[in-house]
Amino acid sequence: MSGDAEADQGAGEARRMHRPTMGDVAEAAGVSRPLVSIVMRDAKGASEATRQRVLKVAAELGYVPDDRARKLRQKSSRLIGVAFWLQHPFHGDVVEQLYLAAAEQGYDLALSAVAPTRDESTAIESLIRERCEALIVLSLKEEAKHLQTVSKRVPVISVARRLKESTVGVVRGDDRAGLRMAVEHLASLGHTRIAHIDGARVPGSVERRSSYRKTMQRLRFDEHIDVVLGGPTEEDGARGMAELLSRSVRPTAVIGFNDRCAAGALDYAIRAGLSVPQDISIMGYDDSRLSRRTHVQMSTISQDTQTQAHQAVRLAIEQVNGMPAREVIVQPQLVARETTAAPPDSAAEISRRS
Amino acid sequence: MSGDAEADQGAGEARRMHRPTMGDVAEAAGVSRPLVSIVMRDAKGASEATRQRVLKVAAELGYVPDDRARKLRQKSSRLIGVAFWLQHPFHGDVVEQLYLAAAEQGYDLALSAVAPTRDESTAIESLIRERCEALIVLSLKEEAKHLQTVSKRVPVISVARRLKESTVGVVRGDDRAGLRMAVEHLASLGHTRIAHIDGARVPGSVERRSSYRKTMQRLRFDEHIDVVLGGPTEEDGARGMAELLSRSVRPTAVIGFNDRCAAGALDYAIRAGLSVPQDISIMGYDDSRLSRRTHVQMSTISQDTQTQAHQAVRLAIEQVNGMPAREVIVQPQLVARETTAAPPDSAAEISRRS
């Protein structure tokens, strides 16, 4: 089960390379510590000659500044903590953007993962111990109470989850607008029998459900309103689709709560022998990589992760500077790809619409 | 696009709560700093009475020890850095297990993500600045050279990627054994026409491909050996399946390079009107959450992320203690679920085998 590789490096005792310290560099370069500090930070206050010499010596010694010590000394750590779910495509997208957004503001990120065996409070706790100046929490569960408590200790920004707590900053997509766009997109293609597989108790599902209903009513599709119980996973979507396909009159289009849900629904429909989008149109929500992943590109609603990430960082810094928490709502965008098209009997439907 | 929430907390100036320090707790509890330290670390050297009092005061003040300062002072940081890909289910699984494994050894984890806009060297660089004692790198790209350089500075463990560099520790699944198990599983169900959609240039694909061939030969299925170009994504799998289905004589079973590849193949087969596993059996590799995600549970080869994570942490600590880098190979395991069954003409096939 295991075997040694050829070991050509120093054997036995801990001969771990003593990492050079700033003092070592200073000594080797024949200057004082603060000067090395100045050079390493690229601050002004050192002559070009010294700068070059110090840089050269540092490189030779393989010196790397110690972020820990640096942040300890500085009054502010310029560190933003991020709690996110491993295994969640949307979170992955946001985290990637957060790195970019934070860097633009001169902040570093400290990541702390949430997973089935690692709960949200553990993740947050570790970020606090690392002395993050603010926390950005990408969450799924509704431990709002806990977040509120934490927010009294350190600024907290919740992404993609609405919260009543006024001490917690919120960045979220406009779920109502998003679902409205989805329904309208399908309607414009000629659909009237548009169903929705909802997100059950997941944050955001109430808004999406209600916006779906309202939009259907506004379009005078009242009689076709059809919401089935779903959830955030592929399995939920498949279950929802199973239920929809058992209807005596099937919908011609289905909007899933999110991409994973829609992917499950898509999966189920195809296994049931339907063609997508010829027989039935399907839409997701999030525009996570997942929607581009299957070899049929899924139509979806983009949550604009880039903007959400930038706004989250912005709110975080605001709150660090003592400004009150606020809520920022980011407009979603329609991304029409290959899983939506006119319904089978499109002519008839279109005539009914006008 | 944005609006203020009701702001009931302190307005204007930075009134960020001054985080209590150990000194504050000591003063409030009427003891010295070191004693508070002892109590917070749960070390021995404090009477039960003091311990309780300090704990009570600390809780009241909302004191949280500063990990940064702590690790700075301690000779060893007891920190393991992890570079992983956001958006990669298998990596997510491993990271989750790494948290568990590291905690068992009294180590903390520092996460640094790799993504399209954030390359591996950036991720690694940041971990080094944080003074991690060792680095665990879950990688996809083959920047072996760079890893070797880094490994001269700090112990590096590569997970799921073979490396010749003897200064880098390696933990990986036994790809040859895994593919052998897959072929044998299908053979035992009665298949002979077993095809393989490979991983192209992805680490591990050479071993899997060659093991597939060898096992097929050993089973006397030489004439049915069929390897098509694939890759690590759903799209690659779909492409591979398309090619396989265009054969004059189609295979009755297909082994994908990994779960994503197999999922794409599965997807394509079903769209092509085939039933799985009735018409064709499909196997994945990794046993990532993805294989359990689709509503049809996929048969696959488990890489045993738990063991790999534990071994990675173990190697990391070994190397920190000055032991030479080595390679640990973890045995994979067959996970037979719902996408594999006897071939359509099973009776005939089985008679041929014996």
Add this chain to the structure above:
DNA sequence: GTGAAAGCGCTAACAG
């Protein structure tokens, strides 16, 4: 069992 003193690696204030 408890406290005093020192110092981890770095940067911020100052002085020269």
Add this chain to the structure above:
DNA sequence: CTGTTAGCGCTTTCAC
């Protein structure tokens, strides 16, 4: 432009 002094928050001797 450069060096000296101090101290971030904590843990580690080592006395008492």
